[in-house]
Amino acid sequence: MKKNILFDGLRSVARIGETAVVAAKAGIKYATEKPSNAKLMRETFESLGSTYIKLGQFIASTPSLFPREYVEEFQGCLDQTPTLPFSYIQQVLNEEFAGKDLSSIFKSIDETPLASASIAQVHAAVLTTGENVVLKVQKPGVETILYTDLNVLHWATKILEKAVPKVKFASLSEIAEEIKTRMVREVDFIEEAQNLEDFRSYLQITQNQQAMAPRVYHQFSTRRVLTMQRLYGVSLTDLDVVKQYVKDPTQVLITAMNTWFGSLMMCKSFHADLHAGNLMLLEDGRVGFIDFGIVGQLKPEVWQACMRFMDALQATDYDLMAENMLQMGMTKTSIDTKVLAEDLRRLFGGVLLADPQELLQSNPADLNAVMMDMVAVGERHGIRFPRDFALLFKQMLYFDRFMRVLAPFTDIYADQRLKMLQDQAPISLLKH
Incomplete structure (x- = not known):
């Protein structure tokens, strides 16, 4: 010691x-x-x-x-960072499972990593009981x-x-x-394991059989090592490969989005880093969600206000936009919604003049710019948005990229299969 x-x-x-x-x-x-x-x-x-x-x-x-x-x-x-030699990873495993022979837990561990980031490195392994797993191992000295x-x-x-x-x-x-x-939360894999379990419980309670997240092997997980079921699939950014598994790539995207939107309303936290590396189409046609290290927290009423804001945006109702903007953010002073509505009219008027759908059809850089402009307008009126609002918007940008690959000629937001607001009944079961 x-x-x-x-x-x-x-x-x-x-x-x-x-x-x-x-x-x-x-x-x-x-x-x-x-x-x-x-x-x-x-x-x-x-x-x-x-x-x-x-x-x-x-x-x-x-x-x-x-x-x-x-x-x-x-x-x-x-x-992304350079990979570390397996000897360093093995050192962490020996420290975390002190007193146990690694061969009594793992039948084999692939020395070549599947991925390497700033905090952790991921290796494929097989348990002595035969299950294929992945090990997320915190790099030595990171903490x-x-x-x-x-x-x-x-x-x-x-x-x-x-x-x-x-x-x-x-x-x-x-x-x-x-x-x-x-x-500090991100380097605590026990918390990440709990995020995963919450999401799996949400899928079970909502009887969602079209999506899944890996099972956690808690007996082989610690603050610095997370052992999870290995999922096999392909990236949603390769349309030709996706078509080999499913007939309707658009349905895959809608399933992913519906599952994520539902988690905003029904989970303790939402996956806040669902890029191409963390969302996959599994070999059995289900959508796989992985890596719950970065999550956000959003009150259901804030997400409802976001949806009402978008509805008001498409209807060009700036007064209603202003009212819902107050519900999305935080303020310590009284706000003149009429003045705020006029500022929103100046901000969005040019964008919406040609087509109310144009905001959703813009490229990610344009959408990000619009978000920052909107935040700036809010700041001038004393409205401070929670950080998780930005995480929420970032995920919408990720979905925009998926749309361009899987549904380039479809207006996903007008598709009747998409459910951005869902029944809140299971919330009490998940959040308590």
Whole structure:
């Protein structure tokens, strides 16, 4: 135990030194090359690794807290990292299953990873009982680095707030605390396992047999190792391959969207990172949802307000849009909805003049720009949107990309099979 504490202490000191070196290089680059502040910040964050990459993604998904140029620049903040040798992964497995011979749990573990990101690496394995599983293994030292970085970040925000009282990023220490809360959850695989179980319970209670999520093997899972059922399927971004499994690719997308929309109303949390790597068409025709490390929380009434806002948008009823915008966000002051409605008219009038459906048919970059404009309008009126609103909108952008592949000539939102608001009856069963 003392050895581990000493080792973690040394690693923290080394991490602070590494951070200082990268920051110094960034300072030299700024002085010599004069890149934009946002670009330099993104490149520096990517050089600093896992914690800062996650911070960059937080900035990209939180337009209500950060300036637009930073939000747009950090859209390109990557989360793929070089793979680690299997010996490092084996070290974590031995530590987490101390006292047990790994051969008594796993018949085999594939040394070549299926995927590698900033926090964890994923390997295929077979249990001694014969089940095919995947192991999500936290990379060595990630937790120590995370806490070191977050402490440095918190210390830096306190200094910056004192040195520059009118700093553009308001309430920096509060933002740092929010980041810490989110990121600490992401390195706790027990919480991710619970997210998975909640989603599986939702599928069972709603009798949804068209979608599934992997089973968790709790007896072989810890805070740093998550053992799950292995799902076999193909990406929804390859239309030719999808057609080999199903006759109607559009139905696959509608199933995925209906399942996700239902989770907004009926689950404790919703999958907030459902990109092409985390959504697949299984060999039996079902839709598979994987990787519940990043989730959001949304009150059902907020999602209902979002839907009413979109209905009012298509009906060009700006007064109704303003009323529902108040329900979507948070405000501490009284709002003049008439003035807000006029601002919304100026924002959306040009977009909707030609076709009320045009907003939904725009490309993802345009949709993201519209969202940031809408958030900016809300901010001017004292409306602060919760971060999960941005996560919600980001997922809508992911679905937009799936639509372009699976249903390029179909208006999915006009399809009668799509149910964006669903019966709330099971909520009490899932949320208590």
